[in-house]
Amino acid sequence: MADYDVIVVGGGISGLMSAMTLSKHHKKVLVLEKRSIVGGNCNSYDVDGFQVDTGVHAITHLQVGPLRRIIDTYFDYTPVFIDHGTYYVRSHRGLSKIPSTIKEFATFDVLPKMDRLLLSQTITKAITHSTLGTELTHQSMYDFLPNGLSQDAMDFIDAICYSLSGRPMKETSVHRMLTGSSLMRDSVPENFWGDEEIVRTYRALLINHLNGGQIREHLSVLSRLAVNNIGYSQAYPRKGLKSFLNAVLYSMSDSVEIKTSTKVERIFTREGMLKGVITDEDTYTADAVVYTGFVKDMPDVVDNLPASYIQDLEGIVQTRSATFWLGLDAKLPEFDYKGSEIWFKPRAYWAMPISNYDEQLAPPGKQLVGFTFIVDESVPISEDKERMYNTILEALPGIEDHIEMTHFQTTIPEKAAVTIDGYFAQPRTPIKNLYLAGTDTDRRSMGITRAGYSVLELLKVMRDDHHIE
Ligand SMILES: Cc1cc2nc3c(=O)[nH]c(=O)nc-3n(C[C@H](O)[C@H](O)[C@H](O)COP(=O)(O)OP(=O)(O)OC[C@H]3O[C@@H](n4cnc5c(N)ncnc54)[C@H](O)[C@@H]3O)c2cc1C
Structure with missing residues (x-):
C-alpha cells in the first residue's frame, strides 16, 4: 500500500488549493515544498514595518x-x-480613468482624437468578430490594429498588452485583450451549460440576435461596448495577499501533511506505472502525484x-x-485613490497603493505602493x-523626497505567458496517475484565478480517473 493517496509537488497557491480540495474529497495528501515557506508567488511579508506582497496583485x-x-x-474561511x-x-x-466603454474612449484625452476614433472602430470590429465566432486567440493585437x-497610442496598447500577457502586442x-479588459468574459457559472432553462433562453436570444431582433443587454456581448467595467469583479484581500494563502491553509483538512525545505528530485515510475517521489532525504510512495512546479522543468524530474x-x-x-515596493513617509495626494x-x-509599469485598501499595511500616516514592470531580459538586471x-x-x-523604504523583487509571475502561439500543458500527463496543476496548465484568465481554473480541471480529470468521487 502506498504511503499517501496523493503527493503534491510544490506548495504555491496551485499546490495548496489542490491539496486542500483533495483533502475535502477524503484524500490523504502530502505537500512537498522546496522553499522554507509555502505560498510561492502568493504571499506577504514585513519590510521595515511595511507589509509587502510578492508582486502587485488584483484578484x-x-x-x-x-x-x-x-x-x-x-473554503472554511473566506478572506474579506x-x-x-x-x-x-x-x-x-x-491621472485619467482607463476607458472601459466606447463613450469613455471618445473622451479619453490622453490620446489624440484620431487615435481614439481609430481605436473605437477597432474595438467594435474585434467584438463583432468575436460575437460572430471568429477565432481571435492566434490573431496578434499588432496585426489587428489599423495603420495611422x-x-x-502604440505605447499605450503595448503597456496594456504587457499587463495582460507579460508580452508585447506582437x-x-x-x-x-478582450477577455482581460472584461469586454468578453471567459467564465460562466458552473451550472451554466447544465441548467436547461438557461441554455434554452440563451439559444433563443442568440437566434433572436442573428435574426436582428432585440437581445437582452446582460447577455449580449456587443452591449459591453456601452456598459463595460474593466475592473469588474476584481478585488484586493484585506490584510494583504497572504490572507488568501491563509484562508487556503485554514481550510485544509487534517489529512494534509506539509513538508517545507524538501525538494522533489525525481518523480519515479516502475514498469511505466507511477510509484512516488524521491526528495533530497527520503522516498515517498503515492497512488497519484500532482506536479505544480514549472511544467517546462518536468523532463529534469520525470523519467x-x-x-x-x-x-x-x-x-x-x-x-x-x-516589483519595486516603496514605503512613503506620508500619504501622497498622487495616490489618493483606490485602484x-x-x-x-x-x-x-503597473502600480497599486495597497495601503489604501488596508491602512495596517503601512505604519500610521504612511503609504505603501508597489510598481510592477516586465523585465527586459536583454540587459543585465542591475542596469x-x-x-x-x-x-x-x-x-x-x-x-x-518621501521614500523611506525600497524593496525590490524579481520573479516569474506565471509559469506560462498567454501568447498567440505559446504552449499550455494539460492536467493529464503521458504517465498514468501523474497530473499537473498551475498557471502553465490553463490559459484562461491570469495568476491566482488561472491557478483556480487549473485546480478545477485537475479535480475533473481525477474524478474521471476514479481517484475522487
Ligand atoms: C509581480 C507579480 C504580479 C502578479 N499579479 C497578479 C495579479 O494581479 N493577479 C493574480 O491573480 N495573480 C498575479 N500574479 C500571479 C500569481 O501570484 C501566481 O500566478 C500564482 O501565485 C502562482 O501560483 P502557482 O502555485 O501556480 O506557482 P508558484 O507560486 O510558482 O508555486 C510553485 C511552488 O512549487 C515549488 N516547487 C517547484 N519545484 C519544486 C520541487 N521540485 N520540489 C518542491 N517544490 C517545488 C516552488 O518553490 C513554489 O513554491 C502576479 C505575480 C507576480 C510575481
Whole structure:
C-alpha cells in the first residue's frame, strides 16, 4: 500500500488549493515544498514595518469564476475582499480613468482624437468578430490594429498588452485583450451549460440576435461596448495577499501533511506505472502525484517522458517581472485613490497603493505602493533595475523626497505567458496517475484565478480517473 493517496509537488497557491480540495474529497495528501515557506508567488511579508506582497496583485473573476466556485465549495474561511476600484493611466498631466466603454474612449484625452476614433472602430470590429465566432486567440493585437496610430497610442496598447500577457502586442492575442479588459468574459457559472432553462433562453436570444431582433443587454456581448467595467469583479484581500494563502491553509483538512525545505528530485515510475517521489532525504510512495512546479522543468524530474511531449513543453513561453515596493513617509495626494495605475511611456509599469485598501499595511500616516514592470531580459538586471527606478522618478516628480523604504523583487509571475502561439500543458500527463496543476496548465484568465481554473480541471480529470468521487 502506498504511503499517501496523493503527493503534491510544490506548495504555491496551485499546490495548496489542490491539496486542500483533495483533502475535502477524503484524500490523504502530502505537500512537498522546496522553499522554507509555502505560498510561492502568493504571499506577504514585513519590510521595515511595511507589509509587502510578492508582486502587485488584483484578484480577478471573484463574482463568477473558478475562485468563487472553490471558495463556495471548499473554503472554511473566506478572506474579506475589497473592491479593486478604478484603473487609471498616469501621464504628465496626472491621472485619467482607463476607458472601459466606447463613450469613455471618445473622451479619453490622453490620446489624440484620431487615435481614439481609430481605436473605437477597432474595438467594435474585434467584438463583432468575436460575437460572430471568429477565432481571435492566434490573431496578434499588432496585426489587428489599423495603420495611422500615433506612437503614444502604440505605447499605450503595448503597456496594456504587457499587463495582460507579460508580452508585447506582437505576441498578445486580440482574444486576450478582450477577455482581460472584461469586454468578453471567459467564465460562466458552473451550472451554466447544465441548467436547461438557461441554455434554452440563451439559444433563443442568440437566434433572436442573428435574426436582428432585440437581445437582452446582460447577455449580449456587443452591449459591453456601452456598459463595460474593466475592473469588474476584481478585488484586493484585506490584510494583504497572504490572507488568501491563509484562508487556503485554514481550510485544509487534517489529512494534509506539509513538508517545507524538501525538494522533489525525481518523480519515479516502475514498469511505466507511477510509484512516488524521491526528495533530497527520503522516498515517498503515492497512488497519484500532482506536479505544480514549472511544467517546462518536468523532463529534469520525470523519467521516460515521450520525446514529442518534451518538444511540446519547449513551446511554453515565460516572462520575468520585477516589483519595486516603496514605503512613503506620508500619504501622497498622487495616490489618493483606490485602484491601480498604468504608466505607458516606455517603459511601462503597473502600480497599486495597497495601503489604501488596508491602512495596517503601512505604519500610521504612511503609504505603501508597489510598481510592477516586465523585465527586459536583454540587459543585465542591475542596469534594468536602475531604468525601472528612474521611470518611477520620472512619472512621479518629487516622490524621491518621501521614500523611506525600497524593496525590490524579481520573479516569474506565471509559469506560462498567454501568447498567440505559446504552449499550455494539460492536467493529464503521458504517465498514468501523474497530473499537473498551475498557471502553465490553463490559459484562461491570469495568476491566482488561472491557478483556480487549473485546480478545477485537475479535480475533473481525477474524478474521471476514479481517484475522487
Ligand atoms: C509581480 C507579480 C504580479 C502578479 N499579479 C497578479 C495579479 O494581479 N493577479 C493574480 O491573480 N495573480 C498575479 N500574479 C500571479 C500569481 O501570484 C501566481 O500566478 C500564482 O501565485 C502562482 O501560483 P502557482 O502555485 O501556480 O506557482 P508558484 O507560486 O510558482 O508555486 C510553485 C511552488 O512549487 C515549488 N516547487 C517547484 N519545484 C519544486 C520541487 N521540485 N520540489 C518542491 N517544490 C517545488 C516552488 O518553490 C513554489 O513554491 C502576479 C505575480 C507576480 C510575481
